Amino acid sequence: MIEVKWKHAKKLIVYFLLLPYLFYLIFFMIYTIDDLQAVETVRDRDLEKYSEAIRVIVLFFTGYFLLFEILQWIYTGVEVLKDFWNYIDMS
Numbered sequence: 001m002i003e004v005k006w007k008h009a010k011k012l013i014v015y016f017l018l019l020p021y022l023f024y025l026i027f028f029m030i031y032t033i034d035d036l037q038a039v040e041t042v043r044d045r046d047l048e049k050y051s052e053a054i055r056v057i058v059l060f061f062t063g064y065f066l067l068f069e070i071l072q073w074i075y076t077g078v079e080v081l082k083d084f085w086n087y088i089d090m091s
Helices: 002-040 045-082 084-090
Strands: none
Touching: 002 045, 045 084
């Protein structure tokens, strides 16, 4: 029974948490490097469009993971506050 349910749960974890998090991490690193280079150099309009697209993607993923946190609050209520690791998630 556990093996059958784990196969399904594993797919959900990989597709809805792991892969989006990896993409979020990659785009956040690109955005951070791009932002640091923007401080040092003068930018042209093409690079500004690129930077805006990366910023929108990062904001999308931030909202995606914020939605998971909100749903966790809705489903568990105050139980979320009893776990130390949730404080780290919220920070």
